[in-house]
Amino acid sequence: MTTPFPPTGRRVLVSGASRGLGRALAQAFAANGDRVAVHFGSRREEAEQTLGSLAGAGHLLAGGDLSTPEGASAVAEAVHLGLGGIDVLVNNAAVNLPHPLATTPYQDWAKTWQDHVSVNLLATANLSHLAAHRMIAQGGGGRIVNVGSRGAFRGEPDHPAYGATKAAVHALGQSLAVHLAPHGIAVASVAPGFFATERVAHRLSGEEGEAILAQSPFGRVGSAEEIAAAVLWLASPAAEWASGTVLDLNGASHLRT
Structure with a gap:
């Protein structure tokens, strides 16, 4: 007999959670009563700040390089052991x-593409495999939510590898949604437009900032907290029927047909 997917008290792995959206995601799940593994690559100090900001108890740090299969496996194993399992992967x-x-030299172009594919796509695929196998073994279902991008649909002229890998992430999520449904695992993606974090704050001033704000008829950009709220819902038991979706979160700045 399987254990029902729990509404709270879940074991959640958020990759890239040292700052920005990752921090907001970790905080949203912790406030929901879940136990969160805060993954970081190289920003340990910022990850520790994220960990210290979380409500509740039982959270942990999970450092590791996700750009290699071995690194992803080590992170998943550490989280599995530290939390006693994985119910939700973000x-x-x-x-x-x-x-x-x-304007990009070929050698730099090729390396940039390799870096984007290794982290944005392959790390997502590898962590999904590692987490889903644990969810299946646990027998209670689970959730996987991928953070994609509006750029997968609108195009990213200065960041083409980012747009392409995020489009692949959306496709991966839909394939996994069909495959994992018999195991009670729902998979969905969000496709945010421009949203404010400390990393892009400098772009929101001057003429560039005015142009970015004007992309949405609301005259503003999104917030990390708004994206996190949507991810939290997609990871909830109530959102099983949303499995396979790619949820646009862009303030009507880009409308798909």
């Missing part, structure tokens, strides 16, 4: 470096 870790084709 694939948030990502690389987003500018590389406009016309």
